[in-house]
Amino acid sequence: MTALAELIAPRRLGPDFRWLMSAAWTSNIGDGIALAASPLLIASMTSSPVLVASGAMLQFLPWLLFGLHAGAIADRVERRMLVMLAHGIRALVVTALVAFLVTGTANIAIVLTVSFLYGTAEVFADTSTSTLLPIMVQPADLGIGNARLQAGFLVANQLAGPPLGAFLFAVGSFWPFLAQVLAVSLGLVLVSRIARQPVPPRAEPTRVRHDIGQGLRWAWQHRPVRTLIVIILAFNVTWAAPWSILVLYATEHLGMGPVGFGALTTASAVGGLLATLSFGWLERHVSFAVLMKACLSLEVLMHLAFALTTSGAVALVIMFGFGAYAFVWGTISTTVRQRLVPHDLQGRVGSVNMVGVFGGMVLGQALGGMIAQTWGLTAPWWFAFGGSAITLLLMWRQISHIAAAKPALDEDAVAA
Numbered sequence: 001m002t003a004l005a006e007l008i009a010p011r012r013l014g015p016d017f018r019w020l021m022s023a024a025w026t027s028n029i030g031d032g033i034a035l036a037a038s039p040l041l042i043a044s045m046t047s048s049p050v051l052v053a054s055g056a057m058l059q060f061l062p063w064l065l066f067g068l069h070a071g072a073i074a075d076r077v078e079r080r081m082l083v084m085l086a087h088g089i090r091a092l093v094v095t096a097l098v099a100f101l102v103t104g105t106a107n108i109a110i111v112l113t114v115s116f117l118y119g120t121a122e123v124f125a126d127t128s129t130s131t132l133l134p135i136m137v138q139p140a141d142l143g144i145g146n147a148r149l150q151a152g153f154l155v156a157n158q159l160a161g162p163p164l165g166a167f168l169f170a171v172g173s174f175w176p177f178l179a180q181v182l183a184v185s186l187g188l189v190l191v192s193r194i195a196r197q198p199v200p201p202r203a204e205p206t207r208v209r210h211d212i213g214q215g216l217r218w219a220w221q222h223r224p225v226r227t228l229i230v231i232i233l234a235f236n237v238t239w240a241a242p243w244s245i246l247v248l249y250a251t252e253h254l255g256m257g258p259v260g261f262g263a264l265t266t267a268s269a270v271g272g273l274l275a276t277l278s279f280g281w282l283e284r285h286v287s288f289a290v291l292m293k294a295c296l297s298l299e300v301l302m303h304l305a306f307a308l309t310t311s312g313a314v315a316l317v318i319m320f321g322f323g324a325y326a327f328v329w330g331t332i333s334t335t336v337r338q339r340l341v342p343h344d345l346q347g348r349v350g351s352v353n354m355v356g357v358f359g360g361m362v363l364g365q366a367l368g369g370m371i372a373q374t375w376g377l378t379a380p381w382w383f384a385f386g387g388s389a390i391t392l393l394l395m396w397r398q399i400s401h402i403a404a405a406k407p408a409l410d411e412d413a414v415a416a
Helices: 003-008 015-045 049-057 061-074 079-103 108-136 139-171 175-192 208-221 223-243 246-253 257-285 288-308 312-340 343-375 379-404 410-415
Strands: none
Touching (some): 015 049, 015 079, 015 108, 015 139, 061 079, 061 343, 079 175, 108 139, 108 343, 139 312, 223 343, 223 379, 246 257, 257 312, 288 312, 288 379, 343 379
16 A cells, blocks of 8 residues: 555555545535536526525435434444445436436426435435444544545535536536536445445334434433534534625625635635644644634634624635634544444434534524624624634533543443
């Protein structure tokens, strides 16, 4: 193995991790292409703000509707096969969209339906994928494993995918979605190379509703995990409020124009990508408790800085910093949760976390629009600053307990 390959995927993580990482990076390219192409396609069919907004909402709605069920199912079946099935459904759904576009029969209803079906399959794919890593690697390697998966998301989904999607859409409306089909299909093939994973043991047959309840009870009764989920929920509400009107804030308040607005997203992705290079060093030299407190403190200060600045250049610097610490926070919070949750509950507790993530985003987006409409474009940033500061003060001591918590025993899951 070359030095570069060893740096990207250390040998100790094993061949299954390399297949998982390759599959995640590949499918993220397809998702990144759609990230730009889907809004462009919807906007080419309608000028209705409601319909355009519906396209964005359908990215989150399946998580709220099916997230808990996806987690329960992931804990009942072979998770690798569930990922493959979800990828296959995603590929078929987008193939149908390509056929509608090529034949000229596509309309806004078809596009929104495809978005919803694709998003639903993505819930099952992402939930199941997140349960594979803790089975493949040692607990001490979860941090570096999550960092590599996050790096693929930043490069493929945030940096490379969207510009490619916009370029392909300019060539022809169906080209980006055909590329998406190829990327997702290749991801399916790569996942199939992973060795069969053991099905979580079950003492007796149960209903999915019972399994969901068990996951919810375990997450609620395990104080460190419960507190971590609450922190993530609260910070996603405050984060999503100003992000919901970011395009207006950038173009009208900062006067950056459409190109400048796109540059903000790019700056965030670049910051996150560079943070991947330092994560291994940070993990070895700085405790998780200190890193978690530092990341959340920086987010509070970022909201304040955005509320005060009127300079596009300053906003780009802030966004670069946001990408860096947000990547570190996302990697650490995922790693801490995966270390604490028993293998047979990884899907259910992970889905509780994700429902909190997307539920917070939906609530924050709704609040952000109303706040900006009433008090102006900087008001959501002030709301985010105040809300995140209060949350951090209330949870400050608990963060150390979360980082220092010991993994739960598998038998504890049964008792829950």
